[in-house]
Amino acid sequence: MNLIDNxxxxxxxxxxxxxxxxxxxxxxxxxxxxxxPGLGALAAISLLLPVxxxxxxxxxxxxxxxxxxxxxxxxxxxxxLLNLPGVPSAAVACLDGYPLSMQGKGGLALFITTxxxxxxxxFGFVLLASLAPTISQLGLMLGPADYVMxxxxxxxxxxxxxxxxxxxxxxxxxxxxxLGTIGTDVHTGVTRFAFGHAALLDGISLVAIAMxxxxxxxxxxxxxxxxxxxxxxxxTWRSMIPTRKEMRSxxxxxxxxxxxxxxxxxxxxxxxxxxSFISYALEKRISRxxxxxxxxxxxxxxxxxxANNSAIQxxxxxxxxxxxxxxxxxxxxxxxxxxxxxAPGPLLIEQQPGLFWGLVMSFVVGNIFLVILNIPxxxxxxxxLSIPRLYLFPAIMIFIAFGALSASMNPFxxxxxxxxxxxxxxLFKLGFQPAPLxxxxxxxxxxxxxxxxxxxxxxxxxxxxITRPVxxxxxxxxxxxxxxxxxxxxxxxxxxxxxxxxxAQRDG
Amino acid sequence: MIxxxxxxxxxxxxxxxxxxxxxxxRYGFGTIARIGPGFFPQMxxxxxxxxxxxxxxxxxxxxxxxxxxxxxxxxxxxxxxxxVILIALLIRPAGVIxxxxxxxxxxxxxxRDATLLQRLTLSVAVAAIAAGIFVFALGMNLRLFGRLL
Numbered sequence: 117m118n119l120i121d122n123x124x125x126x127x128x129x130x131x132x133x134x135x136x137x138x139x140x141x142x143x144x145x146x147x148x149x150x151x152x153p154g155l156g157a158l159a160a161i162s163l164l165l166p167v168x169x170x171x172x173x174x175x176x177x178x179x180x181x182x183x184x185x186x187x188x189x190x191x192x193x194x195x196x197l198l199n200l201p202g203v204p205s206a207a208v209a210c211l212d213g214y215p216l217s218m219q220g221k222g223g224l225a226l227f228i229t230t231x232x233x234x235x236x237x238x239f240g241f242v243l244l245a246s247l248a249p250t251i252s253q254l255g256l257m258l259g260p261a262d263y264v265m266x267x268x269x270x271x272x273x274x275x276x277x278x279x280x281x282x283x284x285x286x287x288x289x290x291x292x293x294x295l296g297t298i299g300t301d302v303h304t305g306v307t308r309f310a311f312g313h314a315a316l317l318d319g320i321s322l323v324a325i326a327m328x329x330x331x332x333x334x335x336x337x338x339x340x341x342x343x344x345x346x347x348x349x350x351x352t353w354r355s356m357i358p359t360r361k362e363m364r365s366x367x368x369x370x371x372x373x374x375x376x377x378x379x380x381x382x383x384x385x386x387x388x389x390x391x392s393f394i395s396y397a398l399e400k401r402i403s404r405x406x407x408x409x410x411x412x413x414x415x416x417x418x419x420x421x422x423a424n425n426s427a428i429q430x431x432x433x434x435x436x437x438x439x440x441x442x443x444x445x446x447x448x449x450x451x452x453x454x455x456x457x458x459a460p461g462p463l464l465i466e467q468q469p470g471l472f473w474g475l476v477m478s479f480v481v482g483n484i485f486l487v488i489l490n491i492p493x494x495x496x497x498x499x500x501l502s503i504p505r506l507y508l509f510p511a512i513m514i515f516i517a518f519g520a521l522s523a524s525m526n527p528f529x530x531x532x533x534x535x536x537x538x539x540x541x542x543l544f545k546l547g548f549q550p551a552p553l554x555x556x557x558x559x560x561x562x563x564x565x566x567x568x569x570x571x572x573x574x575x576x577x578x579x580x581x582i583t584r585p586v587x588x589x590x591x592x593x594x595x596x597x598x599x600x601x602x603x604x605x606x607x608x609x610x611x612x613x614x615x616x617x618x619x620a621q622r623d624g
Numbered sequence: 625m626i627x628x629x630x631x632x633x634x635x636x637x638x639x640x641x642x643x644x645x646x647x648x649x650r651y652g653f654g655t656i657a658r659i660g661p662g663f664f665p666q667m668x669x670x671x672x673x674x675x676x677x678x679x680x681x682x683x684x685x686x687x688x689x690x691x692x693x694x695x696x697x698x699x700x701x702x703x704x705x706x707x708v709i710l711i712a713l714l715i716r717p718a719g720v721i722x723x724x725x726x727x728x729x730x731x732x733x734x735x736r737d738a739t740l741l742q743r744l745t746l747s748v749a750v751a752a753i754a755a756g757i758f759v760f761a762l763g764m765n766l767r768l769f770g771r772l773l
Contacts, residue, residue, distance in 0.1 A: 167762075170762055281630075281679070281682060283675055283678045283679050283682060284633065284679055286675055287637050287672060287675040287676065287679060290668050290671055290672045290675060291637075291640065291672065293664075293668050294644055294665060294668050294669065294672070297664055297665050297668075301661040303659075303661070304652075304660065304661045306651060306652075306661040308648075308651060308661055308665065309644075309647070309648075309665075332704060332705070332708065335704060336697075336700045336701050336704050336705075336734075337697075337700075339700045339704070339734045339735060505735065506732065506735045506737075506738050506742060506746065507746050507749075509704075509731070509734065509735070510707065510728050510731030510732045510734065510746060510747075510750065511728065511746070511749075511750050511753070513704050513707050513708060513727070513728075513731045514707065514711065514724050514727055514728050514731065514750050514754055515754070515757075516708065517707070517708045517711035517712065517727065518711070518724075518754060518757075518758050518764075521711070521712075521715065521764070521766075522758065522762065522764055525764070525765060527712040527713075527715060527716065528712075530708060530709075530711055530712035530715075531709065531712050533708060534705050534708040534709050534712070537704075537705060537708065538701075538705055541701055542636075543636075545691060545693070546629060546632055546633035546636060546691065547629050547630070547633055548633065564664045567659070567664075568659050571656060571657060571659060572657060572658070575657050576655065576656035576657025576658075577656075578656070
């Protein structure tokens with residue numbers, strides 16, 4: 117099939133009434149959750165996972181993806197109006213967005229970020245639609261050993277690139293991998309870590325882990341914190357429209373941001389947040405007036421928002437073409453596919469063309485919805501910011517419990533959610549991040565299976581991991597990811613020690 | 625007393641790793657060409673213990689400031705987890721409406737500042753919405769009121 121056939125098929129799928137509805141529902145819910153500080157894409161997608169049992173696989177993915185890019189649009193709204201990033205990737209939007217809002221230009225900032233988000237998304241979409249089929253063709257040539265190393269790279273990247281300590285990130289990945297071994301081992305039929313519970317024979321449900329880690333833990337943290345009590349600025353229609361000069365000054369930053377985001381989004385573990393920081397830094401460096409950055413410069417803000425959204429689109433490339441998710445959100449997308457009995461991997465596009473192209477085309481539809489939701493209807497989201505948390509968070513807890521119940525109709529799963537939520541909260545208090553655990557949990561069974569298959573095929577020879585060129589390259593990249601930052605850290609520690617010594621000598 | 629975060633975190637990780645390593649001894653290790661069910665859990669838990677030891681010796685992040693627990697956090701944690709457990713306990717015997725009413729009421733105590741009227745309004749609303757979404761819209765096989773009532 118050529119590109120035109122594919123796009124036609126995609127539009128036919130994306131424009132059915134059902135998929136349009138779930139797309140709109142997804143982006144609306146995403147914007148809603150994104151606006152609320154403390155709740156992010158992971159919480160929203162986790163809460164919606166049980167709903168996907170009731171709808172077909174394409175509609176599920178269209179909705180979950182809509183939630184994801186919707187939260188990014190919504191996150192920047194909270195960042196601009198309240199200086200609170202609604203989602204982590206919106207942190208950069210605070211830097212210039214909030215000063216603009218203080219100067220009475222909040223409407224303009226919201227307008228520019230929405231346009232930048234749209235431009236970035238469309239750039240990422242073009243990359244996704246044009247590169248994905250080729251990459252999945254290449255993926256077919258890879259053997260199990262290559263996949264093992266690819267997963268090792270993705271897991272290491274997820275552990276080391278997350279905010280906070282690298283060692284702790286990797287520890288969370290390993291805990292996730294171990295949680296993934298619970299249940300019946302497909303190769304030998306042995307039941308592992310079920311402790312006599314029949315409900316654990318199939319392993320812990322993805323829904324329970326996701327809702328416990330991201331739903332319960334996030335709600336506990338958000339309800340312990342204080343809500344925003346600042347007066348919300350009024351945003352009028354007139355204040356939104358940029359002048360021609362302002363529009364022109366943001367065009368190039370948006371495109372540069374889209375390029376940076378598109379590149380980093382496709383890499384495992386990097387994603388939108390890092391891409392938005394990098395593109396902001398780049399704009400600041402090449403700007404003729406860097407002193408304006410942080411005081412309401414439109415260039416930095418438009419570049420970072422564009423990068424962020426572009427990265428979201430290209431993050432789907434490794435997930436849908438190879439079955440390797442780059443971050444926890446993509447891991448949940450993969451989980452939703454697995455719930456529907458669809459095997460992720462290089463055959464996905466060939467075997468499920470309606471799903472793939474329908475999903476890809478729904479990104480265009482969803483982003484158009486989002487522009488409408490965020491420019492003419494911005495007033496609604498400003499009101500959302502003033503919903504009392506008292507009403508919101510208890511309701512979410514009850515929905516989490518019912519969501520867990522709906523997956524299996526077994527109250528045991530609700531206890532599992534409570535236990536995972538408690539574990540997640542303790543780990544959070546100890547400074548661990550939940551996202552790497554999720555990635556480990558999803559990739560664990562696939563990693564083990566490919567590892568075994570690789571060793572069966574090589575008749576127990578470990579050399580298979582270093583004789584295949586792809587596998588070797590990925591192995592080197594993984595080791596570099598661990599060793600290089602460590603070497604830098606040791607060098608810096610040595611330098612500090614020397615400085616201290618020389619200071620001590622001078623003083624002594 | 626401020627506990628050093630990474631000391632505690634390292635110990636927790638080591639304990640999890642050790643428990644899994646001991647328990648996983650019952651699963652066969654297998655041979656390299658035919659890996660047994662115990663290979664992965666044993667390797668991973670050994671790696672986890674190693675990582676725990678590393679975490680233990682990593683100096684704390686300066687802005688992390690040790691492990692702190694505020695009363696409002698413990699309160700939010702206890703009432704939130706309790707409400708989820710209540711749903712599991714009550715859903716079969718009491719039914720959807722009583723279970724979600726009670727659980728929402730308990731969850732509302734995660735927030736200190738609220739009047740009793742606000743809490744009751746919330747609980748009634750949550751019970752009605754839960755019945756609407758899960759029983760009527762999604763058609764989950766649950767009773768609105770259980771046999772005990």
